[in-house]
Amino acid sequence: MLKIGFLLPPGFQIMGLAAASAFELANTTARERLYDIGFFSAPGGPVVNSFGAAVETQALARRRLDTLIVCGLVSPAPTDRQTLDRLRSASRLARRTASVCTGTFLLGEAGLIDGRHVTTHWLFARQLQQQFPAAKVDSDRIFINDGSIWTSAGMSTGIDLALGLIEADYGAELAAAVAKKLVVHHRRAGGQSQHSTLLQLGAKSDRIQRVLKYARNNLGSVLSVAELAAVAHLSPRQFSRAFTTETGQPPAKAIEHLRLEAARLMTEQSRHTIEEIAQETGFIDTERMRRAFLRAYGQPPQVLRRMARMS
CATH class of the missing domain: 3.40.50.880 (Class I glutamine amidotransferase (GATase) domain)
Structure with missing residues (x-):
């Protein structure tokens, strides 16, 4: 005991x-x-x-x-x-x-x-x-x-x-x-975020909020700085500066966090294959997504999926 x-x-x-x-x-x-x-x-x-x-x-x-x-x-x-x-x-x-x-x-x-x-x-x-x-x-x-x-x-x-x-x-x-x-509907893995990525980014202006919404709805795209700057109606340099000032993160880092959150939710809650999830969320290939999961959550996608299903 x-x-x-x-x-x-x-x-x-x-x-x-x-x-x-x-x-x-x-x-x-x-x-x-x-x-x-x-x-x-x-x-x-x-x-x-x-x-x-x-x-x-x-x-x-x-x-x-x-x-x-x-x-x-x-x-x-x-x-x-x-x-x-x-x-x-x-x-x-x-x-x-x-x-x-x-x-x-x-x-x-x-x-x-x-x-x-x-x-x-x-x-x-x-x-x-x-x-x-x-x-x-x-x-x-x-x-x-x-x-x-x-x-x-x-x-x-x-x-x-x-x-x-x-x-x-x-x-x-x-x-x-x-x-x-305990009626804990999902036994959350230790690597899961304390709060959602969008809330964490906390954009204040309409233009940056619009960019984040666009990015979340188009994760399968490349989402380059030039593309996001066009959504904000700013030059790439102005956009990068404004985005980082408001969210505390550079655009590339924020987009990776959005991709990770979407991929994790799909991994845990959908029946899509890992390959399909990588494509849908813009990771392109499973190895790139696996490395991102290990950095963020300490576990590969397959382990998080198995834990979610067991719960």
Whole structure:
């Protein structure tokens, strides 16, 4: 039986405990006690969450856990020294250490994410990178597994992280069954975007919004800068400058993100072949699309399709 411990810092956000339901349902689905779940804090005793309710905890000192999951706060704040000391010690003894949402900041304060690929809620990703420059922050991932460190984005993605842990422990079939019981209609792979590409680009002017709409509707075309500039009624140089200023990305990068999002949705939700999807979304050939998927999602299209169908 694997011991899962949730570390609850003072003022933790209660949604972080939603991940516990996944481990509970893994037990009932498997009809055996696969996981034992406990709630911990540095001193033990009641810990008040962000909503004002208290949760009884055990003292974390020298506890040997299989997996330690650190819950986050509503917004990042410095952590007390005792909690950080206990976190470091418990992490050394645990097989895995994970965080939900801004819990990644606690891992950072404890010195656990230097050189690691990590994520957190997109609102705080820039702050995380600035505060812990030795970490490799990816603001567009739902959860990331880098060796023994697992991190997740917003509070609800703690469920995705828990399902990923269950899959790593007992296989995709059990994880998919738990996801179904949780009414998680799709067990999202860790590489999936936290929000849509169009929302992320956030164009403000009508002309750039018109270009993005045109691009999304014509992904099978080449979509050169000259073609997109003509849609915006600008010269290529003016268009590139305006587009990058408004979206924060050069046109080529933004188009690749649109292609990736469309290709991923078609891969997971349609019956098109991988070759047809590559053509429809403008990747031209499957190898080019496969490399793009590996860069963005860490998995090739066939794996994401298989995971979606299992869910």
